[in-house]
Amino acid sequence: MDQVLLYVLTAAALFGIGVYGLLVQTHLLRRILAVNVIGNAVFLLLIAWAVRDGQPPDPVPHAMVLTGIVIAVSATAFALALLRRYHRDTGCVSLEGREDEGG
Amino acid sequence: MTGAVWAIFWPLLVALADYLFHGRGRGAWLAIGAAGTVVSLVVLTGAVVADGVLVHPLGGWAAPLGIELYADGLALLMLWLTAVVMLAVVPYALAWFGDQARARYYWPMWWLLWSSLNGLFLSADLFNLYVMLELVTLAAVPMVALAGKAEALRASLLYLLFALLGSLAWLLGVALLYAGAGTLHLHGLPALAGEPYAALAAGLMTAGLFAKAALFPLHAWLPPAHGNAPAPVSAILSALVVKAAVYLVLRVWLWGFPDLLGPLAGQVLGVIGGAAMVLGSIWAFRQTRLKQVIAYSTVAQLGYLLLIFPLAASFAAWQGVVYHGLAHGVAKAALFLAAGNIMIVVGHDRLAEMRELGSVLAPSLFAFGLAAVSLMGLPPAGGFVAKWLLVQGALEGGQWFWALLVMASGLLAAAYLFRVMRIFVRHAAAPGEGARGAHRLGPALNLPPLLLALAAVGLGLGAEPLLDLLSIAEGGP
Numbered sequence: 239m240d241q242v243l244l245y246v247l248t249a250a251a252l253f254g255i256g257v258y259g260l261l262v263q264t265h266l267l268r269r270i271l272a273v274n275v276i277g278n279a280v281f282l283l284l285i286a287w288a289v290r291d292g293q294p295p296d297p298v299p300h301a302m303v304l305t306g307i308v309i310a311v312s313a314t315a316f317a318l319a320l321l322r323r324y325h326r327d328t329g330c331v332s333l334e335g336r337e338d339e340g341g
Numbered sequence: 342m343t344g345a346v347w348a349i350f351w352p353l354l355v356a357l358a359d360y361l362f363h364g365r366g367r368g369a370w371l372a373i374g375a376a377g378t379v380v381s382l383v384v385l386t387g388a389v390v391a392d393g394v395l396v397h398p399l400g401g402w403a404a405p406l407g408i409e410l411y412a413d414g415l416a417l418l419m420l421w422l423t424a425v426v427m428l429a430v431v432p433y434a435l436a437w438f439g440d441q442a443r444a445r446y447y448w449p450m451w452w453l454l455w456s457s458l459n460g461l462f463l464s465a466d467l468f469n470l471y472v473m474l475e476l477v478t479l480a481a482v483p484m485v486a487l488a489g490k491a492e493a494l495r496a497s498l499l500y501l502l503f504a505l506l507g508s509l510a511w512l513l514g515v516a517l518l519y520a521g522a523g524t525l526h527l528h529g530l531p532a533l534a535g536e537p538y539a540a541l542a543a544g545l546m547t548a549g550l551f552a553k554a555a556l557f558p559l560h561a562w563l564p565p566a567h568g569n570a571p572a573p574v575s576a577i578l579s580a581l582v583v584k585a586a587v588y589l590v591l592r593v594w595l596w597g598f599p600d601l602l603g604p605l606a607g608q609v610l611g612v613i614g615g616a617a618m619v620l621g622s623i624w625a626f627r628q629t630r631l632k633q634v635i636a637y638s639t640v641a642q643l644g645y646l647l648l649i650f651p652l653a654a655s656f657a658a659w660q661g662v663v664y665h666g667l668a669h670g671v672a673k674a675a676l677f678l679a680a681g682n683i684m685i686v687v688g689h690d691r692l693a694e695m696r697e698l699g700s701v702l703a704p705s706l707f708a709f710g711l712a713a714v715s716l717m718g719l720p721p722a723g724g725f726v727a728k729w730l731l732v733q734g735a736l737e738g739g740q741w742f743w744a745l746l747v748m749a750s751g752l753l754a755a756a757y758l759f760r761v762m763r764i765f766v767r768h769a770a771a772p773g774e775g776a777r778g779a780h781r782l783g784p785a786l787n788l789p790p791l792l793l794a795l796a797a798v799g800l801g802l803g804a805e806p807l808l809d810l811l812s813i814a815e816g817g818p
Contacts, residue, residue, distance in 0.1 A: 253513070257506075260502070260506060266498060269502055270502075273502065273505045273506065273509070276506070276509050277509055280509055280512050280513050280516060283513070283516050284516045284519075287516065287519070287520040297406070298406065298519070298525070299516075299519065301406070302468050305468075305472060306471075306512065309472065309475045312479060313475065313478075313479060313501075313505055316479060316482070316483070316501075317498075317501055317505075320482075320483075320486060320494065320497060320498055320501065321498065323486075323494060324491070324494040324495065324498060327491050327494060328491045328494070328495075333495055333498060333499055
């Protein structure tokens with residue numbers, strides 16, 4: 239099978255898994271991880287499409303992904319810090335107010 | 342052109358300085374930062390008015406590898422709206438946060454937000470816009486969390502999840518466009534009609550922006566976030582942050598792919614906007630807390646901005662939409678700041694228990710009333726000019742349905758605002774009464790809402806020169 243197609247299909251599957259996780263899971267840690275899975279799907283897609291037949295790959299998507307990773311790390315760090323504070327103050331791990339179950 | 346660069350980097354440097362110096366000499370940093378940013382904007386405005394649309398490749402690197410800054414009349418109006426609201430909030434926030442530990446986090450975030458908003462309005466590069474959208478989010482969400490209560494933390498987590506999903510949807514759309522069209526330049530996209538990827542990319546980018554802008558039906562995060570944030574933060578968020586995302590919806594459709602915007606897509610977007618106007622107003626009417634009324638009012642007012650899509654053929658409608666954005670920005674900031682003063686004096690914002698609105702609140706209630714006049718669209722306020730132009734645009738194109746909607750929506754706004762003001766009037770204390778307690782609102786808390794409300798009314802008197810700026814544009818409506 240065409241290599242690019244394989245990567246694109248993988249990215250599509252990851253994107254689907256991420257969106258499903260974000261919508262269905264209620265534990266906030268899982269939701270934050272789901273956002274990261276979606277982000278990685280988009281990054282994979284950008285890298286896969288940077289291929290050019292017989293030529294060195296297009297550098298622009300690589301630069302975009304590097305920047306995107308920095309943003310994803312910062313956003314995740316902030317989300318985790320916010321979640322810790324929320325958990326400490328309320329004892330909840332979900333937006334619906336579910337109590338932490340032995341976590 | 343240096344103006345455009347410094348309008349982004351000057352506030353960013355001051356954000357770092359304020360953080361590194363632990364807030365020592367904050368007054369000096371505020372003065373230096375504000376003066377530098379305003380001078381940059383003045384220089385930039387002078388250049389654009391003199392030479393027309395301005396394009397500046399950062400560091401001399403041309404696209405596609407470099408990033409271009411782009412300034413036209415619309416960008417200038419948004420930059421100045423940002424400057425006016427941000428600066429009006431300064432004395433209020435100084436008084437609100439005082440020397441608390443929270444001030445140490447508020448001010449760097451505030452500077453970062455100004456910097457990234459300026460960057461967003463000055464970008465025409467799809468990926469750079471993604472970076473700016475994320476920066477705006479990462480500056481805005483912590484400011485909501487600054488309220489510190491459990492409700493505020495919950496609201497900011499919900500806001501963050503919506504915003505992150507929104508920006509990833511935008512990025513996926515950008516990836517599709519780059520793979521298909523081979524360019525990231527918003528103004529360099531080829532005609533996309535008929536391309537199989539184009540509709541998908543446009544849909545993803547629009548959905549992402551809807552989530553960021555809390556446009557109906559992705560508005561669920563806005564009322565808790567704006568309702569629970571500290572008052573100066575609510576003002577900035579409602580006036581500027583959501584509007585930045587709506588601004589991008591307009592930019593992307595009207596500049597990026599105007600050929601995709603057929604009659605069908607235009608009417609669909611218009612109907613979504615109309616639904617937001619009607620439902621948002623009804624929800625606002627049913628709220629029991631003052632700040633929630635104002636927050637739902639934002640959901641309703643943002644709907645107006647989508648009316649440009651069914652009316653895109655009319656320049657009057659375009660002027661009306663932009664003017665509505667400006668008038669709503671200053672009026673909504675005034676409403677939130679006035680509501681903050683009411684909460685300081687009364688101690689809560691539950692409408693049913695509003696009693697003894699002492700005479701110390703008179704300036705705040707007056708500001709609330711003036712801003713409400715603009716939101717309802719009564720003459721001579723800025724909101725009236727905006728609605729007038731929108732109705733004119735709708736009638737020009739024979740689309741009287743949209744004209745009726747604009748007028749009906751003004752009545753709905755009057756309904757929920759008069760419901761609140763009726764409570765104010767019934768429970769206002771006579772002069773001298775109700776002044777017990779230590780609550781004294783200084784000019785730092787009283788003047789900003791008053792000035793913003795006066796600006797909202799004043800916009801109706803000086804519309805001509807501002808609207809003329811819109812003709813400095815390449816492409817677009």
